[in-house]
Amino acid sequence: MQITRRTFVGGVAGMAGLGLLPARGWSALAAPANPVTITIVDVAGNLALTQGMFENYAAAKPEWVSSFAFTKAPAPELPAKIQAQQAAGRVDIDLVLTGTDALSAGLDQGLWVDLSAHKAELPDLASIYLPQANKMQALAKDQGVVVTYYPSGPLIEYMPDRVPTPPKSAEELLEWAKANPNKFIYARPANSGPGRTFLMGLPYLLGDSDPLDPVNGWSKTWEYLKAIGQYVEYYGTGTGQTMKELGEGTRDIIVSTTGWDINPRALGIVPAEAKVGTLAGFHWVTDAHYAVIPKGVSDEKVNVLLDIINFILQPQQQAIAYDEGYFYPGPAVKDVTLDMAPQASQDVIAEFGRPEYEDWIANNPLEVPLEPARIVDAFRIWDEQVGSAKG
Numbered sequence: 001m002q003i004t005r006r007t008f009v010g011g012v013a014g015m016a017g018l019g020l021l022p023a024r025g026w027s028a029l030a031a032p033a034n035p036v037t038i039t040i041v042d043v044a045g046n047l048a049l050t051q052g053m054f055e056n057y058a059a060a061k062p063e064w065v066s067s068f069a070f071t072k073a074p075a076p077e078l079p080a081k082i083q084a085q086q087a088a089g090r091v092d093i094d095l096v097l098t099g100t101d102a103l104s105a106g107l108d109q110g111l112w113v114d115l116s117a118h119k120a121e122l123p124d125l126a127s128i129y130l131p132q133a134n135k136m137q138a139l140a141k142d143q144g145v146v147v148t149y150y151p152s153g154p155l156i157e158y159m160p161d162r163v164p165t166p167p168k169s170a171e172e173l174l175e176w177a178k179a180n181p182n183k184f185i186y187a188r189p190a191n192s193g194p195g196r197t198f199l200m201g202l203p204y205l206l207g208d209s210d211p212l213d214p215v216n217g218w219s220k221t222w223e224y225l226k227a228i229g230q231y232v233e234y235y236g237t238g239t240g241q242t243m244k245e246l247g248e249g250t251r252d253i254i255v256s257t258t259g260w261d262i263n264p265r266a267l268g269i270v271p272a273e274a275k276v277g278t279l280a281g282f283h284w285v286t287d288a289h290y291a292v293i294p295k296g297v298s299d300e301k302v303n304v305l306l307d308i309i310n311f312i313l314q315p316q317q318q319a320i321a322y323d324e325g326y327f328y329p330g331p332a333v334k335d336v337t338l339d340m341a342p343q344a345s346q347d348v349i350a351e352f353g354r355p356e357y358e359d360w361i362a363n364n365p366l367e368v369p370l371e372p373a374r375i376v377d378a379f380r381i382w383d384e385q386v387g388s389a390k391g
Helices: 015-019 047-060 075-088 100-109 115-121 131-138 170-179 193-206 219-229 239-248 258-266 299-312 315-322 343-352 356-363 372-390
Strands: 036-042 065-072 095-098 145-153 155-158 253-256 275-277 284-292
Touching: 036 047, 036 299, 047 065, 047 145, 047 299, 047 315, 075 095, 075 100, 095 100, 100 284, 100 372, 115 299, 131 145, 131 284, 145 193, 145 258, 145 299, 155 258, 170 193, 170 219, 170 253, 193 219, 193 239, 193 253, 193 284, 193 372, 219 372, 239 253, 239 258, 258 343, 284 299, 299 315, 315 343
Parallel strands: 036 065, 036 095
Antiparallel strands: 095 284, 145 284, 155 253, 155 275
């Protein structure tokens, strides 16, 4: 979930973005008989990055879309809602913006439209994506399209006046939590990008036997999470809660990511002087947001949605994803630099970005998250063995 959103329409997303001149690698689709209303449900905070793109599309192509209806929902609740609509034969959600959490749950339950039959109507994704974004695309199993990407974390975020000597390893973090009970917090991984990244990053930090197998390869990780859980008062229901508590002084160290570090400081929820750090053995666990189409959406709307996806993957639209650093950097496609972003985005990154991020991204391994079925296993085990200890 995002704390807030800022839509930047204009600047780079202005006349160049609205001209819709055909670009090599982007498809051309036939317009619908009449403009349609598209209902979008966001379970990842993605609208903070993309709502301006959708609004630009509506302005550029009123003969395709009469309006967008934007709603938000918790990721764990959405699959059951869509499943119920599909069973009733009345699907009223046209597009879902999701992280790997609801993507994985929907793949597991067969909720999403298979886009492999529509590859001719989509850009050549492998040729336009950043290399790591293309690896994230493979997790979608042809049932979703990456629309934004970032290296994510896991990072620790702390207040230097309260934590003058921050932990430098997972073991030191455990010792710190033991010495400072209830001052460390992270949110439930199934509903938190930083929580999910922390969960998947620990096997690398701890040297577990198989970082990609939570069932058979995470013995050190599950032991560690239970141990540090003794000193966690409760697990947040979402990342925003943990940021708020860090800002208020209730907690001194939280789990974070690049975007969750920059954006809450820009918004004044976390003090600007907060610091971030990595732990010994650090590997980035990358993250992405996906556009997925529930089964049951009409063929006419699927055609419109494919055109929308083409539009928002164009570089001039992707530049909007820099936003206020929420998913830093944000763009999933190549050659989208910060100087292409709206000036407001450039100003926020200049003030609240961190010079060390460029070095950390360049010089630490970048790992893809778990395969969808395994992330479902990881969430289940965490809920049963870790989260349940706090009710």
